[in-house]
Amino acid sequence: MRRMKKPRRFASLRAALAALFLTSGLAGAAADNAPTPGAPQAQSPAVATTPSFWDPNRTPEKPDLSGLRQIRFLTEDDYPPFNFLLSDGQVAGFNIDLARAICVELDIACTIQRRRWDLLIPALNDNSGDAIIASLAINDETRGQVDFSGPYMLTPGRFAMQTDTTLKSASPAALADRPVAVVAGSRHEAFLKAFYPRSTLVTFETPALARNALKNGRVQALFGDAISLSYWLNGAEAAGCCAFRDGPFTDPKYFGEGVGIAVKKGNAPLRHALDYALARLAQRGVFGELYLKYFPVGPF
Template sequence: MAEKRANSPTSLRRLVAVAGILLGTVVIVSGWTATGNVAARSRELGEVEPTIPSFWDPKRRIERPPAGSVPAIRFLTTSDFPPFNFLNEDGRLSGFNVDLARAICDELAIRCTIQTREWDDLLRALRDGNADAIIAGMAITSEARQELDFSDVYMRSPGRFVVRADSEPFEPTVEGLAGKTLAVVARSAHEAYLAAFFPEVGRRLYATPEAAREALKSGEADAHFGDGMQLSFWLQSDAADNCCVFAGGPYLESRFFGEGMAIAMPRGSADLKQAIDSALASLYEKGVFAELYLRSFPVGFF
């Protein structure tokens, strides 16, 4: 079975890796915690603080499995997927996925280990019984579900519009975009989404996300539609130079943008799945998830 990281059109792993390269040494120096000038500029423009995404039904109550049924969790991840799992400047395994795995085990009051493997070795280690779960951005697909159980989704990367900060305000709706030029990457999920839901809007196609973003920054385009997570890193980078801000809200249609990120485990891991799902819901209710989210994503993308 061919494994993929979550999200389209390339993969969430590829998109976030590009974002990490884009930020360069700033990523390591900041430790993924600095809010930067973009957040301040957004507040000046009257925008609200970053929205914390919620993927859990507050009315749903998940019972913990019987005591002792999940005495420990052996997580596997990779070390090349910033800001989710990577080695920091001290060589320490860090990132959102790493923090979340540790928080899950703290919430369950059980022992937690997190080991790194190469991406291609993750499933093999799980099959061989050398781990209990994978937290590394594995795509949720029908093929993967034949072999794996997945926890509740804990992260998604929506489509988002960005506009220049000095432009006249307009809503990124069919009416608001009338007469505007919209930059989008050719043959991407984002182009397909626009063709389906914004067919009348004028689109200018670009070969890469970098080219589309530069078109917006230079004034060649009035707006850009792309991956929200990738854009959040660009907005706080030197390349953006405080040029632009998010406009409108997130677009989450799974047939275009994927089902999101979840923790993978062997099929039939009922107690483990129940334990992880209950911990995820509790972490959100207690505000721990929000703390972890803002630590890794100071410029929120929801």
């Protein structure tokens, strides 16, 4: 079987997220729709908004769990804050806590095994594990190899600006003729070209260079991945220079369909059990608590 590469929309963030996470102060912690581009909705940068991926008015029906004795989760360890290693060598992160919460909700035993990223799907398909919880992107390529639970996270785009900016919003009108930093060749650049044609795009090779341009005042706004930006804004590197402005933007054409828990093709009983557990965790507020624990400056 052909091995999976890291989905392109996550690959460029791995090193940056690791550095940002380690300097954000979170590594030692006890570990909806998008607005239209012409009318983004303002959001306070000091408050993390918990996203919702489940209908709060629908009570999920509990599936038959009699045939489910345990769940062997597979994950990786180098995509903080979702998966990372503690100083004692134990794997931790949002995905790890979510997996454990699922097992508590289902009242079932579970194990969590680490694998190299490119070995996760092969390990699932050779029955070395039952489910992958490692921020695996839902797309046509991955759906051809595994089945997914419903999405439990998105990777939206967002604008950041200096905290003392005189700009009132990040609308296309407000940013007309304004310099906006973005990573060259990224989905964020494609989005700006489509919906912010009057902005002056200033492209950079890496997210770090784009962030520095905003911090140093070379540009008036930065548009990029909200997850990596949230850690930068919360960390020492940003030094309080900047904050989110408007958004988030979650158009799947540009920002993907989200991430889900992967199971072996045809394993409907486990997939239904995972969907039930995720919905119940959201209803009981557990998902929100985990989200705020790892995303104090939320990407949403």
